[in-house]
């Protein structure tokens with residue numbers, strides 16, 4: 001067997017094992033695991049082909065980046081769909097920091113202005129911003145529900161909404177940033193992150209790989225913090241009603257499950273949509 | 275008239291024009307909710323609820339559990355907004371008042387009051403527009419049935435009944451024109467409840483519009499001048 005075939009088979013075997021174990025433990029996650037794995041397989045195959053095309057026609061890179069932001073916004077916004085307009089807000093929270101950071105890095109000449117350099121970098125930044133957006137947004141909604149008595153108490157004592165929800169927002173942003181901070185702090189000790197691995201596998205010197213990884217990791221800190229701030233601000237604004245009131249959304253019925261994956265946002269199973 | 279909490283309520287009321295906006299309309303004094311409808315979670319919780327809380331009296335609101343007492347009380351300081359109906363404070367629609375001004379004038383002690391981080395004193399001082407004096411803090415605590423040693427205690431480690439009383443003191447210390455309390459005595463023993471009842475009576479005697487939602491009917495009859503249901507009508511004994 002060629003190495004390509006072995007690679008794919010090994011990957012499928014791992015996913016199958018995870019699905020079986022999840023089923024055995026009755027986590028109710030086996031469908032999600034299989035679905036996620038199938039998506040990864042399909043998406044990576046398509047992306048491989050697409051990127052090959054982009055390397056030939058660099059102008060396609062713009063479209064590709066736009067598609068990445070859109071996909072991230074739909075994924076993250078879907079997790080936050082209890083909030084009206086969540087996908088739009090996620091698009092801003094993800095796109096603005098990730099694209100500005102990429103622009104800055106290109107502007108100062110930290111990366112070459114070639115698809116080969118830009119696409120992976122912007123992909124990592126968008127991915128990080130997406131994770132921070134989802135995590136912060138969900139924690140904010142949970143926190144507001146859990147601590148609604150405290151929010152009402154502060155409002156009753158004369159706070160405006162922004163002040164009344166500030167402790168909840170802070171907590172949510174901290175939660176949203178923990179992965180980025182841990183990843184940065186443990187880099188090289190616990191994980192060898194994607195950029196480094198990719199560059200080394202691609203034949204770059206470890207020193208070059210480490211330098212590039214450092215830039216990406218530290219940029220991620222700023223990008224994710226900004227994403228967390230943007231999504232929190234948007235959610236708080238959405239939940240603020242005239243008269244310094246906070247109106248909590250009804251929880252989306254399947255808020256925890258990815259049952260409306262982004263390629264099929266219309267595939268709804270019951271309940272109102274966000 | 276003897277002042278409560280070292281505050282001269284009468285001149286404070288006369289001094290209303292010192293507020294940012296005039297808040298006295300032509301309508302009836304006190305807090306009035308008229309024909310309030312409110313749906314929550316797709317269900318009509320309030321169906322034409324009516325409540326009059328005149329100044330200078332204690333009004334007790336009695337209704338079965340789940341009937342919507344807490345919901346109505348939240349409307350009074352605009353934590354909730356009715357779908358239909360009006361709420362007025364001294365004749366002015368509460369929607370006309372700046373929300374934070376309204377909430378300074380209508381003190382609401384919720385059914386599950388939360389102690390904010392810090393000491394009891396920090397809680398009393400939270401959001402006050404002028405610095406809290408030790409005298410005012412001690413007076414508010416005393417009125418709520420606590421001694422002034424509580425000021426320095428950490429608010430998070432208080433018992434349920436102590437929290438209820440700090441919440442009352444926290445509302446009283448901001449000198450509201452109306453005081454709205456949701457089950458203020460639920461966590462209190464009979465003696466302390468009586469003491470709180472006496473405080474509410476003296477606050478009303480100084481001109482506050484006092485309203486409490488309460489399950490304990492005998493207590494309501496002992497403390498309140500009027501005992502009413504959600505329809506605004508007196509509850510027959």
Ligand SMILES: Nc1ncnc2c1ncn2[C@@H]1O[C@H](COP(=O)(O)OP(=O)(O)OP(=O)(O)O)[C@@H](O)[C@H]1O
Nearest residue numbers: 314315319337338339340341342343344345346385
């Ligand atoms: N956020 C909400 N969403 C949906 N329904 C709610 C919400 N809050 C309260 N309700 C419902 O509104 C009804 C009235 O609630 P409310 O808390 O006003 O009752 P209450 O008269 O204060 O009861 P109790 O005496 O037990 O405190 C209840 O049936 C409750 O389930």
Ligand SMILES: [Mg+2]
Nearest residue numbers: 343344385456
């Ligand atoms: Mg209640």
